[in-house]
Amino acid sequence: MEALDVDLEDGELELPAEPMHLNLGPSHPAMHGTVRIVLELSGETIVKSDVQIGYLHRGFEKMCERGTWAQVFPYVDRLNYVSPMLNNVGYALAVEKLCGLAVPERCQWYRMALGELARVSDHLTCTGAMAMELGAFTPFLWFVKAREMVWDILEEETGARLTHSFGRIGGMASPPTPDFKGLCRAALEKIIQLVEEGEKMLLKNRIFLDRLEDVGVIRGADAVALGWTGPCLRATGVSYDIRKAHPYLKYDEVDFDVPVGTKGDTLDRFLVRLGEIRQSRRIIEQSIDRMADEGPVNCDDPRVVLPEKSDVYTTIEATIQHFKLIMEGAKVPKGEVYSYTEGGNGELGYYLVSDGTGTPYRVRIRPPCFQITGGLSRLIDGRMLSDIVPTFGSLNMIGGECDH
Amino acid sequence: MSKDVLDKLKARFGAAILETHSDFGDDTAVVEPGHWKAVCEFVRTEPALDFDMPVDLCGVDYPQRGDAGRMEVVMHLYSVSKAHRIRLKARVGDAEMQGAELESVTSIWPGMDWLEREVFDMSGVRFRGHPDLRRILMYPEFEGHPLQKSYAADKIQPLVKYRTEEEAGVPLGKLEPFGPDEGMSFGRGGAPRVDDGRGLED
Numbered sequence: 001m002e003a004l005d006v007d008l009e010d011g012e013l014e015l016p017a018e019p020m021h022l023n024l025g026p027s028h029p030a031m032h033g034t035v036r037i038v039l040e041l042s043g044e045t046i047v048k049s050d051v052q053i054g055y056l057h058r059g060f061e062k063m064c065e066r067g068t069w070a071q072v073f074p075y076v077d078r079l080n081y082v083s084p085m086l087n088n089v090g091y092a093l094a095v096e097k098l099c100g101l102a103v104p105e106r107c108q109w110y111r112m113a114l115g116e117l118a119r120v121s122d123h124l125t126c127t128g129a130m131a132m133e134l135g136a137f138t139p140f141l142w143f144v145k146a147r148e149m150v151w152d153i154l155e156e157e158t159g160a161r162l163t164h165s166f167g168r169i170g171g172m173a174s175p176p177t178p179d180f181k182g183l184c185r186a187a188l189e190k191i192i193q194l195v196e197e198g199e200k201m202l203l204k205n206r207i208f209l210d211r212l213e214d215v216g217v218i219r220g221a222d223a224v225a226l227g228w229t230g231p232c233l234r235a236t237g238v239s240y241d242i243r244k245a246h247p248y249l250k251y252d253e254v255d256f257d258v259p260v261g262t263k264g265d266t267l268d269r270f271l272v273r274l275g276e277i278r279q280s281r282r283i284i285e286q287s288i289d290r291m292a293d294e295g296p297v298n299c300d301d302p303r304v305v306l307p308e309k310s311d312v313y314t315t316i317e318a319t320i321q322h323f324k325l326i327m328e329g330a331k332v333p334k335g336e337v338y339s340y341t342e343g344g345n346g347e348l349g350y351y352l353v354s355d356g357t358g359t360p361y362r363v364r365i366r367p368p369c370f371q372i373t374g375g376l377s378r379l380i381d382g383r384m385l386s387d388i389v390p391t392f393g394s395l396n397m398i399g400g401e402c403d404h
Numbered sequence: 405m406s407k408d409v410l411d412k413l414k415a416r417f418g419a420a421i422l423e424t425h426s427d428f429g430d431d432t433a434v435v436e437p438g439h440w441k442a443v444c445e446f447v448r449t450e451p452a453l454d455f456d457m458p459v460d461l462c463g464v465d466y467p468q469r470g471d472a473g474r475m476e477v478v479m480h481l482y483s484v485s486k487a488h489r490i491r492l493k494a495r496v497g498d499a500e501m502q503g504a505e506l507e508s509v510t511s512i513w514p515g516m517d518w519l520e521r522e523v524f525d526m527s528g529v530r531f532r533g534h535p536d537l538r539r540i541l542m543y544p545e546f547e548g549h550p551l552q553k554s555y556a557a558d559k560i561q562p563l564v565k566y567r568t569e570e571e572a573g574v575p576l577g578k579l580e581p582f583g584p585d586e587g588m589s590f591g592r593g594g595a596p597r598v599d600d601g602r603g604l605e606d
Contacts, residue, residue: 053540054540054542059550059557063557066557224484225457225458225513227515227516227519246487335428336428336430337428338491351460362464362465364460370519371518374517374518375514403541404541
């Protein structure tokens with residue numbers, strides 16, 4: 001047996017050191033399932049990292065070229081499974097831009113309210129999961145409880161908890177239910193209470209703060225050059241929010257603030273998301289206050305909007321119209337368009353090319369997390385292995401969207 | 405304001421800007437492929453344009469164009485300070501996708517790194533000077549580029565075989581945890597693929 005009491009003061013303990021290669025993911029509890037990081041480690045410090053995506057690639061863009069314009073809606077749901085409504089609305093707006101359509105006011109308020117509910121659910125999932133990965137399980141359960149309330153409302157409205165497929169070209173699948181406003185008001189109150197409770201648990205916890213503060217820092221200019229958008233960019237202090245900078249729907253008529261961070265570290269991203277939940281609440285409340293109880297939700301354009309079911313069953317014209325819209329698809333004018341909205345993670349863009357037929361020639365989605373994940377290497381190189389978990393969690397990578 | 409951007413580009417590059425339009429309010433300029441990087445550098449550095457955010461890069465395939473630039477590479481840029489956007493396009497490649505190459509612009513916007521890899525992977529455009537041009541969404545053994553219109557949507561490619569001990573050349577227990585092409589670009593070239601010893605018969 002060697003002596004255990006080696007005197008370290010006398011000289012450096014010579015240990016054989018060679019870089020270790022570690023494969024983190026794709027099936028790792030902290031990797032949200034679908035991303036793999038190949039690491040070169042020196043001790044616990046990351047020397048180099050290579051982030052690899054593509055494990056959830058489902059050929060979304062290729063699939064879209066096979067169906068009609070309306071058949072893309074179910075696919076965009078599945079791209080982002082924590083805020084599918086925002087994707088629905090974003091895609092609908094893109095096609096409407098190409099068609100030159102404007103939906104009725106009631107629908108615009110409705111889309112805003114539903115979209116912001118989806119944003120609340122997105123941020124609750126992200127912040128909750130991030131806390132859980134750092135060992136704080138209770139706030140996660142509270143946030144999921146709050147998210148459940150959001151999903152209950154969306155289920156009441158759309159019939160589906162997660163994959164709503166609720167958007168339509170020129171409107172929504174159905175008008176708001178009579179209870180919608182009441183449900184929103186009641187739920188928002190409780191959601192904010194739960195968020196506050198969870199926040200108290202986390203933001204007064206020294207261990208939690210130490211793991212977030214000054215971890216995964218990025219400067220604003222670097223984030224912009226990487227193409228970052230959304231909460232991750234705003235955490236660096238760049239207040240670029242599409243809802244403010246280029247308002248769509250009715251965002252220019254509601255009163256809300258854009259939370260920004262100062263340092264661009266993981267804690268800032270966490271706080272920005274929590275701040276946005278409160279701003280979303282303000283937007284939802286203003287939207288439902290101003291949304292009319294009566295009136296059309298779909299625009300009156302027989303070229304793209306399906307006729308009333310009662311007419312389809314009783315008149316031959318409506319039957320033919322319905323048949324043509326379903327079988328051939330709405331004819332979208334020839335051209336190309338880039339339409340962008342503020343998704344849960346940032347700029348959600350659709351670049352559509354139409355050749356004038358009922359089938360898209362090209363549907364290109366610009367998912368916000370693709371570029372955000374592309375910058376992950378910069379945040380973790382030179383840091384400790386354990387910093388990956390909060391850093392990656394705060395980026396809120398959504399595999400379906402990132403991998404197309 | 406928006407018209408300004410296209411005017412400035414035309415004034416600076418003249419005939420290298422093949423066509424422009426502002427359909428649906430989206431300013432678009434088609435750039436001669438040879439001037440791709442110069443145009444990108446100009447829109448990034450010119451203070452009045454200041455396009456600092458790389459928004460998107462994608463390829464759109466037009467096989468009906470034949471040899472006249474079948475693959476259209478479409479870039480969207482945004483300027484945070486000026487709050488304006490532009491779409492730049494370059495048409496590259498002949499009917500067989502020969503010569504589908506562009507100068508890489510990763511040195512101008514680091515965010516273009518993954519986007520160029522994606523366009524290479526999905527559409528088959530090669531970017532000269534890209535530091536690490538390899539597939540990003542598909543696996544290394546994948547053949548073809550799925551977003552080309554000539555790639556059949558229902559085409560099925562075989563799963564990748566495990567390597568046998570003879571093929572690997574080393575005892576399976578001694579294999580590196582990941583292979584040469586699926587590991588890091590800076591990894592050890594020539595190391596064999598991962599194998600856990602199971603599924604040796606394909």
